Amino acid sequence: MTKQTSSITIRDIAREAEVSVATVSRYLNQNAFVSPDLSDRIQEVMDQLDYIPQATARQLAMRKKNTIGLLVPNMHNNFFAALLAGIEGEVSKHNYNLLVATCRMNQKSGYQFPLGSHNTDGMLVFADSLSDKQIAQLHERQLPLVLIHKSPSGNIKIPTVTIENKAATKKLITHLIEEHHRKHILLVRGSEYQEDSYWREVGFKEALFSHNIPFDENLVIRGSFEREVAYKSMKAFLEDPTHPKFDAIFTGDDDAAVGIYDALKEHGIRIPEDVSVVGFDDSQIAPFLTPPLTTVIAPTEEVGRSAAEQLFCLLNGSDPALVTLHTTEIVLRSSCGCSMNNTIT
């Protein structure tokens, strides 16, 4: 209960320096000329009394919180750190504060936003932290919003920043087809409702179609973006005697790839001799798998940075890009059958 922190206020400074509060405020904000002698007196008193202006009071008076919020579903994802690094850099460049929260059910009154217009001047919403309805609601209330790895539903105009899921996947699958002559490619795709998974599937199909390879529903394993469940799904698939032949696997996620590797190994299936395996994300472990995993590098930090950038556009009144698509790079290692460690963009 240490209540009385630095309870010295702008009025104390004004009194001691024998000026008005307005003058102190003007000196603090440097937004009007204050004569040098007054400035000196003020500064001196401030140093002496160790004065720190209360952000809260300032925010109230200015009707501006100088704070943006980042909402994520959870923090356990690997690339969360990179995303945050990008965001934080941009935020601090603008001298803003960054509030971070996960969305979660509140005990009683259902959903309660830890972040919102009461808190922040604008928000970054990652993937499916919020339902479309909740997003629409915030948007209606005029709260500046930028979505990350998610596009707005309907035709509401909210800036989005994400990565080229479709194009990258198409390129990767094309590589499998053209360079390694694979034709029966198994798709291990993530959660039904995750947008990244959706576009990766679209890219996957496009690559197939443009090489006249039919898309086979039986060569799809659904809902497996986690290592353990990918492992189990893959095992189940392999143990089903009726499973179709395949000569390559696109795992849609590096973490899932680990599970896939394990399952294949247990069945004595060699990578890449028997089947090529490729992932997505270039997580840290990708180069250390045996064999090293061919995958897609996503510029996560850059995504964070530019998402914040769009939000600041909204806050400044300049208009933001409605959709920012970051390009990805494919890094060829040996799990696809390549022998070199190369990159195609």
Place this chain on the structure above:
Amino acid sequence: MTKQTSSITIRDIAREAEVSVATVSRYLNQNAFVSPDLSDRIQEVMDQLDYIPQATARQLAMRKKNTIGLLVPNMHNNFFAALLAGIEGEVSKHNYNLLVATCRMNQKSGYQFPLGSHNTDGMLVFADSLSDKQIAQLHERQLPLVLIHKSPSGNIKIPTVTIENKAATKKLITHLIEEHHRKHILLVRGSEYQEDSYWREVGFKEALFSHNIPFDENLVIRGSFEREVAYKSMKAFLEDPTHPKFDAIFTGDDDAAVGIYDALKEHGIRIPEDVSVVGFDDSQIAPFLTPPLTTVIAPTEEVGRSAAEQLFCLLNGSDPALVTLHTTEIVLRSSCGCSMNNTIT
């Protein structure tokens, strides 16, 4: 410049519901009895006008920000996500907000805190985000503080939470000595000023001494907590014809271990046949190195959680643990010479 957000205030609600602002406030905070009919009227009006209380005004009136800050040197560290997850969980449990910032030099006036008593009710300071002097300064100003992976200088009483660096290292080195009969162990230690490195070195020495093995200054490589610099330092060491013989390496960090692996491989030195290698941190890549790395599991999320917990103790007036030491586990993989995948605590 969308200024006028939801500019409806508690007074609007009071007027429409034909009650006083005090009553509305009391209803909102549930801190005094309000008769059911008034409650209903108020709730109805609030729903209808879509009222959201401004956190800022509330904070000003209550002289409490309901916010804690986390200060880190940078966000690029792997375990940052886990740390944050732990902190965030605790923070949201207390219905607080979490402000995250990196410390950085401000363009003009030298060091400027993005976080402080103007912003937060208390702060978590990670490792060397702040100098001892800066910490002391904040502490003098009565700002509740908890340090993470760092202890306070002098005898100021600031709660600290960290991990058992010394004990874990001692156990790990003892394992090398007793199980694998290693006697000439190379110490690759991190930054001179990093406290974790310091304690790891102490534990290293203690293990040596208790087995009557002299500590050899020539078997130390300093300042190498990063992959690349560890690689270079190790190469330089190996290429120096006068370098002492060694049969094991303690890298003090998993990331550094990667660099060490590479350097050893280039010189045709086999792990673990020629030298044992052990790390610290159990980063994600550890199990995927060839051979899989024996290392120490640090409960990072738990560290974050309990640091926040101590801070809330300070905020509630109950007294916090002055030092919280989290126990670590050693996970034996094959880089030390073991054949199993085992854990000792």
Place this chain on the structure above:
DNA sequence: ACCGCTTACGTAACCGGTTACATTGAGCAT
């Protein structure tokens, strides 16, 4: 001398909540 214009600075209202204190009226004992 007077007028007008500019400029540095002061006064006081305001931001949107909380809460100490005042007020009102019901309930009950005398």
Place this chain on the structure above:
DNA sequence: ATGCTCAATGTAACCGGTTACGTAAGCGGT
């Protein structure tokens, strides 16, 4: 009926900044 207590509600001051507006001094032109 009177006085007292107590509980529900209202009034207005306050939190610590910002800023619209007012004021007075300085200056130049006639």
